[in-house]
Amino acid sequence: xxxxxxxxxxxxxxxxxxxxxxxxxxxxxxxxxxxxxxxxxxxxxxxxxxxxxxxxxxxxxxxxxxxxxxxxxxxxxxxxxxxxxxxxxxxxxxxxxxxxxxxxxxxxxxxxxxxxxxxxxxxxxxxxxxxxxxxxxxxxxxxxxxxxxxxxxxxxxxxxxxxxxxxxxxxxxxxxxxxxxxxxxxxxxxxxxxxxxxxxxxxxxxxxxxxxxxxxxxxxxxxxxxxxxxxxxxxxxxxxxxxxxxxxxxxxxxxxxxxxxxxxxxxxxxxxxxxxxxxxxxxxxxxxxxxxxxxxxxxxxxxxxxxxxxxxxxxxxxxxxxxxxxxxxxxxxxxxxxxxxxxxxxxxxxxxxxxxxxxxxxxxxxxxxxxxxxxxxxxxxxxxxxxxxxxxxxxxxxxxxxxxxxxxxxxxxxxxxxxxxxxxxxxxxxxxxxxxxxxxxxxxxxxxxxxxxxxxxxxxxxxxxxxxxxxxxxxxxxxxxxxxxxxxxxxxxxxxxxxxxxxxxxxxxxxxxxxxxxxxxxxxxxxxxxxxxxxxxxxxxxxxxxxxxxxxxxxxxxxxxxxxxxxxxxxxxxxxxxxxxxxxx
Ligand code: ATP
Numbered sequence: 001x002x003x004x005x006x007x008x009x010x011x012x013x014x015x016x017x018x019x020x021x022x023x024x025x026x027x028x029x030x031x032x033x034x035x036x037x038x039x040x041x042x043x044x045x046x047x048x049x050x051x052x053x054x055x056x057x058x059x060x061x062x063x064x065x066x067x068x069x070x071x072x073x074x075x076x077x078x079x080x081x082x083x084x085x086x087x088x089x090x091x092x093x094x095x096x097x098x099x100x101x102x103x104x105x106x107x108x109x110x111x112x113x114x115x116x117x118x119x120x121x122x123x124x125x126x127x128x129x130x131x132x133x134x135x136x137x138x139x140x141x142x143x144x145x146x147x148x149x150x151x152x153x154x155x156x157x158x159x160x161x162x163x164x165x166x167x168x169x170x171x172x173x174x175x176x177x178x179x180x181x182x183x184x185x186x187x188x189x190x191x192x193x194x195x196x197x198x199x200x201x202x203x204x205x206x207x208x209x210x211x212x213x214x215x216x217x218x219x220x221x222x223x224x225x226x227x228x229x230x231x232x233x234x235x236x237x238x239x240x241x242x243x244x245x246x247x248x249x250x251x252x253x254x255x256x257x258x259x260x261x262x263x264x265x266x267x268x269x270x271x272x273x274x275x276x277x278x279x280x281x282x283x284x285x286x287x288x289x290x291x292x293x294x295x296x297x298x299x300x301x302x303x304x305x306x307x308x309x310x311x312x313x314x315x316x317x318x319x320x321x322x323x324x325x326x327x328x329x330x331x332x333x334x335x336x337x338x339x340x341x342x343x344x345x346x347x348x349x350x351x352x353x354x355x356x357x358x359x360x361x362x363x364x365x366x367x368x369x370x371x372x373x374x375x376x377x378x379x380x381x382x383x384x385x386x387x388x389x390x391x392x393x394x395x396x397x398x399x400x401x402x403x404x405x406x407x408x409x410x411x412x413x414x415x416x417x418x419x420x421x422x423x424x425x426x427x428x429x430x431x432x433x434x435x436x437x438x439x440x441x442x443x444x445x446x447x448x449x450x451x452x453x454x455x456x457x458x459x460x461x462x463x464x465x466x467x468x469x470x471x472x473x474x475x476x477x478x479x480x481x482x483x484x485x486x487x488x489x490x491x492x493x494x495x496x497x498x499x500x501x502x503x504x505x506x507x508x509x510x511x512x513x514x515x516x517x518x519x520x521x522x523x524x525x526x527x528x529x530x531x532x533x534x535x536x537x538x539x540x541x542x543x544x545x546x547x548x549x550x551x552x553x554x555x556x557x558x559x560x561x562x563x564x565x566x567x568x569x570x571x572x573x574x575x576x577x578x579x580x581x582x583x584x585x
């Protein structure tokens with residue numbers, strides 16, 4: 001199997017997603033912008049009044065009128081400016097907190113929807129580690145960015161813009177001197193961002209890799225212990241840690257350049273305004289009030305500017321995470337609209353189907369097969385011949401590289417996942433019991449099934465007595481440690497789940513492998529009864545299953561070499577006859 005990591009969205013795609021996301025909440029967004037602008041405007045009231053006061057004191061010192069009578073209303077205005085600014089900033093932050101939670105929830109929900117829509121074949125090809133990394137690390141990073149860093153960055157940015165505009169209004173000359181900080185800041189930012197995007201990606205990817213390595217070791221702990229691979233797994237984990245360490249160090253080297261320069265750039269305007277303003281005031285070209293006001297406005301701008309710069313890093317990490325989350329998309333997105341007809345006579349049709357997990361090494365070659373509705377087909381053949389692969393193509397898990405698979409007359413690739421799973425279910429030996437009640441586990445495919453139906457389905461798979469053996473019957477919690485069922489019981493529950501889901505076609509691939517031969521054949525008979533009229537494809541390792549099927553297809557080296565009823569194939573004296581004699585003899 002070739003590992004094809006899940007893609008990362010291109011910057012254009014990520015930006016489009018972000019635009020759409022913000023667009024959805026545009027009114028709240030507009031309100032926040034308005035509140036932030038008004039808060040910054042209100043904040044500038046204080047420097048403006050202080051400028052006038054300074055001018056008044058200076059002229060008083062030079063023998064002018066006593067400014068004492070103006071003091072009460074001036075102090076009142078300063079207090080009002082501070083209070084109004086605080087109130088507006090509080091309202092803006094409140095709205096921003098609501099918005100960021102909403103956006104965060106949207107992103108998480110949509111990510112989950114896309115993950116659930118991924119075709120199983122694509123997850124298998126990418127390995128679960130990558131997906132796990134994105135689900136754990138990237139969702140967490142993005143959440144932090146959206147709820148904490150992005151709001152700070154955003155309010156900081158809007159406030160700085162308003163303060164600079166305010167300074168321009170008071171004195172265009174001093175406004176221009178503020179801009180001296182812009183070129184060095186832009187140069188450093190350009191240098192940094194050119195390198196940082198890739199560096200952040202490397203950190204996130206190394207983090208996901210580490211998670212995957214650890215998760216794999218835990219998943220396969222028994223195998224690791226059985227083969228004494230502990231050292232090897234520890235060495236692999238160490239290597240993953242080293243890669244993450246190296247990636248983080250590279251990122252920190254970049255930040256060591258960025259932060260001092262940005263800090264300096266934030267203070268540079270205050271410095272230039274003081275020097276140029278002081279000179280222009282001393283030479284009588286600017287009033288003391290104007291210079292004082294601009295100096296104080298610059299003081300107001302320092303805090304949001306520094307906040308903006310500090311949150312920039314987290315915003316960028318969030319951007320990288322967002323690209324990784326948006327990148328999780330179903331490949332060859334389902335065109336949709338394909339509706340399999342449950343009444344179709346030719347319920348499954350394979351035409352010239354070719355497929356390989358690695359396109360260079362095809363597993364199936366030109367397979368043609370038509371299944372009639374209600375038919376029971378057994379697939380037999382040597383190990384590795386391609387039976388399971390064929391079953392997976394029939395169930396729409398993989399798409400053929402060549403040829404086509406039609407289900408109920410519709411091309412499998414055009415049927416969306418929900419419709420597909422209501423039509424055909426592949427039951428394999430890999431089952432999972434969720435940590436929930438037995439009834440909930442059974443109702444996964446049929447949420448409205450009544451208890452009677454659940455018991456009937458359990459009966460059909462030879463587990464009719466299971467609820468009676470559990471302390472709370474169907475309501476007993478299973479799946480956890482308290483009531484761990486045996487592998488055979490889990491398999492029975494899983495089969496009952498398939499029966500309850502009532503798909504038109506059921507494909508069974510080693511679905512009874514955990515059961516004793518006797519129990520398995522009993523279950524197969526029970527299944528035949530309850531599934532009467534449905535189409536069933538079974539991969540038969542025990543040939544009595546093939547004997548009971550309507551037709552048998554022999555798969556050899558990726559081709560169907562014989563097709564017919566048990567009796568016909570026996571009479572032909574080919575591979576099936578040889579297999580049967582060997583099995584029977
Ligand atoms: P068995 O009876 O042992 O299950 P099978 O007839 O079902 O065998 P498949 O499991 O379909 O055969 O395997 C056919 C070929 O495809 C084999 O060479 C196998 O190694 C390869 N193969 C099967 N699954 C994968 C996979 N997930 N990734 C890569 N190769 C695979």
